[in-house]
């Protein structure tokens with residue numbers, strides 16, 4: 001059942017959002033330096049958080065009323081959400097069945113991969129910026145590299161496919177490790193994507209000069225891995241630019257949100273763990289669905305509010321604009 005754009009999540013620039021990212025929690029069990037301070041953040045209070053039933057209800061509205069056909073569960077760290085497997089199971093039982101994926105730091109995935117696969121999860125993105133123990137501890141302030149590697153292996157063994165790895169390079173920390181990280185992923189059959197660091201950290205310390213750009217990443221990898229761009233026509237709305245390694249079939253991706261923005265083809269919309277719609281990762285305003293949901297609104301009324309929310313979507317993130325202001329809500333409470 002295709003939804004006409006008018007009934008879908010259309011914005012004023014001809015884009016229609018069909019890919020919904022749902023943050024299940026703002027909590028995390030890592031303390032990545034480019035994301036949050038060592039002491040963590042003031043987490044959302046329980047009453048503010050959507051319940052499992054409320055999440056599934058809003059996801060159902062998105063799928064059955066708004067033409068959303070891709071759901072990505074994210075966080076904070078979604079594996080910390082006790083009802084995750086049940087939420088995935090109920091989502092994959094929706095009709096039409098959406099594609100369902102998960103973005104995670106991998107801690108606890110070794111324990112949950114089989115159950116998530118059995119619940120219908122299709123694929124997984126695992127954040128991993130290094131395969132060196134000391135660098136992992138320096139970047140995440142935790143000694144959990146073994147758990148992440150075990151999680152990746154378990155996802156692969158459970159048949160979640162593709163297993164994608166998201167990596168952020170930090171100047172002077174792990175930017176010299178890009179080749180070994182790619183070799184590790186090639187050896188294990190994981191699809192690596194490098195993500196330019198974005199101005200979404202809770203400390204508001206992002207500095208464009210310390211960000212490793214897509215051009216620099218290509219420079220670090222091209223010679224050794226014989227990178228060639230894949231056919232741009234096959235990219236569609238995918239955030240990652242894809243490159244074949246030694247003529248393929250294995251590839252590596254680069255998500256260059258800052259230096260090569262791809263907002264013109266954006267098909268993404270986000271729902272926060274406390275029931276707010278974000279029409280863009282960098283949105284500075286949000287639309288509240290939780291109050292209406294708890295106030296007894298019907299599915300159609302919720303769908304209408306969601307459609308209205310998308311009309312405010314800006315043409316792009318505006319990071320290059322001198323007037324750019326970082327959103328108040330940090331990445332850890334929005335999700336990838």
Ligand code: SF4
Nearest residue numbers: 262263266280281317
């Ligand atoms: S920055 Fe916003 S508009 Fe651009 S691709 Fe990301 S979510 Fe879409």
